[in-house]
Amino acid sequence: MSRKILLFAHTGRPEATTAAAQACVRLREAGLIPVMSRGDLEILRGTEAESVGVQVINENVALDDIELGVVLGGDGSVLRAAEIIRHTDIPLIGVNLGHVGFLAESERSDLDETVDHIVNRTYTVEERMAIDVVVWCQGQILTHTWALNEASIEKGNREKMIEVVIEVDGRPLSTFGCDGVVLASPTGSTAYAFSGGGPIVWPEVEAMLMVPLSAHALFARPMVTAPSSTMAVEVLPANGHYGVLWCDGRRTNELPPGSRIEVKRSDKPVRLARIHPAPFSERLVKKFDLPTRGWRGPVRRHRGENDRGEIQDS
Incomplete structure (x- = not known):
C-alpha cells in the first residue's frame, strides 16, 4: 500500500503555498501520496501540485492511514496540527516558515532534504509530554x-x-x-x-x-x-x-x-519526528541567536594524565 503523508499548510502565508506545492510534487515523484485537508488544498489551485493528485483527508483517506504529518508554518501551525491529530499516533515534523520555530525540525531552505528523509524513513520519533x-x-x-x-x-x-x-x-x-x-x-x-x-x-x-x-x-x-x-x-x-x-x-x-x-x-504524549538529532543546547543557541564567542569546549585529557591533569609515570 502506498505511503500517505499529510501536509498542513499555513494558508495565510504565500510562502506556504509554494512550499506545499513543492512538497506535494517531490512526494509524488518518490512514489508517496500527499494528503491535505479540503481547505488547505484550495491554496494549491493553479500550482504545479494541482496535477499530481493530492488526496483529501477524511474524504478518500482516513487519518489511520497516515504515516506522518508535515507542518509548513511556525509553532502555531504545529500546535494546530497537533490538535487535529490528537486522537491518533501520527508523528509531526515541522518546516519553519515563521520566526523562532522551536517546534519545527527544519527550515524552509531545507524542505527538499526534509522530504528526502521522509521518503527514506531516515527520521526518528520522540515523545513530548502533554x-x-x-x-x-x-x-x-x-x-x-x-x-x-x-x-x-x-x-x-x-x-x-x-x-x-x-x-x-x-x-x-x-x-x-x-x-x-x-x-x-x-x-x-x-x-x-x-x-x-x-x-x-x-x-x-x-x-x-x-x-x-x-x-x-x-x-x-x-x-x-x-x-x-x-x-x-x-x-x-x-x-x-x-x-x-x-x-x-x-x-x-x-x-x-x-x-x-x-x-x-497527560497519559498521551505528542509525537514529533526528528531528522537532526542535535543537542537541545545547540537548538537554543540557534533559535535565540545566542552569543558563544570565547567558548573553548571541554578540556581534552592528554595521554598519561589523570583527572587532575597530572602526568602519570608510565
Missing part, C-alpha cells in the same frame, strides 16, 4: 482539555487583576493578585512560560512548571514540579472578577469566580 487540564466550578466539570505547551490562567478584564491561590499536590502554597499563572510542560518552557520569566527546561526532563505573571506577592517565583504532581489554581471569588483559560493559545474558556483549574501530566 498536560491534561480540567476546570471545575461548583462541583461540576466545566472543561476537560489538554495542551502541548501550556495552560494559562489570565485575567478577564485587562484593568483588574485576578485573585488566585496556587496549589501543588493538594496543598496550598500562596494567595496573591496577578495578571495570571502559566502551567507548562517542558516543551512550553520556551514559549509563554519563558516570556513570563520561567526557566528553560530540556525536553528530556520530566517535569512541569508553574509561572506566576506579574504577581503582587513576596513569594511568586517560578516553580518546577515532579511529573507525577498535580498543579492547581483557584480563581478566588472575593472580588468577583472572571478569568480566562487559554490552552496553547488556541482554545479558550471563561473562568467564573470560584473556578478551579487542575493540571497534571
Whole structure:
C-alpha cells in the first residue's frame, strides 16, 4: 500500500503555498501520496501540485492511514496540527516558515532534504509530554482539555487583576493578585512560560512548571514540579472578577469566580519526528541567536594524565 503523508499548510502565508506545492510534487515523484485537508488544498489551485493528485483527508483517506504529518508554518501551525491529530499516533515534523520555530525540525531552505528523509524513513520519533487540564466550578466539570505547551490562567478584564491561590499536590502554597499563572510542560518552557520569566527546561526532563505573571506577592517565583504532581489554581471569588483559560493559545474558556483549574501530566504524549538529532543546547543557541564567542569546549585529557591533569609515570 502506498505511503500517505499529510501536509498542513499555513494558508495565510504565500510562502506556504509554494512550499506545499513543492512538497506535494517531490512526494509524488518518490512514489508517496500527499494528503491535505479540503481547505488547505484550495491554496494549491493553479500550482504545479494541482496535477499530481493530492488526496483529501477524511474524504478518500482516513487519518489511520497516515504515516506522518508535515507542518509548513511556525509553532502555531504545529500546535494546530497537533490538535487535529490528537486522537491518533501520527508523528509531526515541522518546516519553519515563521520566526523562532522551536517546534519545527527544519527550515524552509531545507524542505527538499526534509522530504528526502521522509521518503527514506531516515527520521526518528520522540515523545513530548502533554498536560491534561480540567476546570471545575461548583462541583461540576466545566472543561476537560489538554495542551502541548501550556495552560494559562489570565485575567478577564485587562484593568483588574485576578485573585488566585496556587496549589501543588493538594496543598496550598500562596494567595496573591496577578495578571495570571502559566502551567507548562517542558516543551512550553520556551514559549509563554519563558516570556513570563520561567526557566528553560530540556525536553528530556520530566517535569512541569508553574509561572506566576506579574504577581503582587513576596513569594511568586517560578516553580518546577515532579511529573507525577498535580498543579492547581483557584480563581478566588472575593472580588468577583472572571478569568480566562487559554490552552496553547488556541482554545479558550471563561473562568467564573470560584473556578478551579487542575493540571497534571497527560497519559498521551505528542509525537514529533526528528531528522537532526542535535543537542537541545545547540537548538537554543540557534533559535535565540545566542552569543558563544570565547567558548573553548571541554578540556581534552592528554595521554598519561589523570583527572587532575597530572602526568602519570608510565
